[in-house]
């Protein structure tokens with residue numbers, strides 16, 4: 001059975017779409033990138049599963065970022081996903097605390113969930129909802145209810161054992177094209193949502209996807225699409241960092257090289273460090289840096 005896959009399906013008669021995602025090695029990769037405490041590991045797993053499922057709702061090429069911000073113990077957590085199902089993420093919290101609260105709502109104060117959709121071609125769109133529900137899943141449901149008036153069901157679960165970590169999610173949403181979008185009773189949405197709610201952790205974490213869909217929806221007419229692989233991959237590169245430096249005054253960059261020996265840029269997601277010396281600064285500002293592949297990482 002292969003984890004790290006996203007399954008999309010459609011309830012033909014109900015105008016409702018569904019998704020099931022299970023992450024294992026992609027989730028483990030994010031956990032390996034930094035020493036996160038268990039409660040942050042769980043949060044990142046839920047964010048990864050949610051981001052993967054939301055990315056799959058895009059009708060165009062681009063990416064989605066799910067970002068949590070607050071004044072509480074967790075200042076910032078973000079997972080970014082592309083239409084190719086490449087995920088990356090990072091979280092920052094108050095590391096001076098001996099112990100973090102285990103309750104979702106206590107991790108945040110004045111918390112907000114910001115969802116940013118960035119099409120490859122086109123305008124960036126940003127929406128926001130308060131983190132005022134007991135779980136991240138319910139906050140995402142509330143986001144769709146408020147911003148798009150679309151009835152949405154979200155399930156997010158993670159599991160950490162001595163051997164591995166798994167993050168799973170399920171997503172149901174009334175199709176935006178449905179003329180009955182606001183009337184959940186007529187579309188059968190509530191019925192499908194309550195069926196979905198019966199999923200048990202042991203099923204979600206262990207059964208093949210086909211078995212899960214059969215157990216939940218064998219009395220429904222369902223069309224299942226080919227699954228998509230989900231991977232952990234950072235989109236940072238030495239070249240992208242150089243492009244960012246091209247926007248900074250050359251004299252300013254040379255000053256940094258003179259005082260600190262090199263310009264060091266750290267990727268906030270994967271913690272890779274990119275270093276640029278005086279020769280690099282000259283080639284960046286001469287516009288010839290992109291051709292210099294000798295130092296690419």
Ligand SMILES: [Zn+2]
Nearest residue numbers: 234236267270
């Ligand atoms: Zn990176």
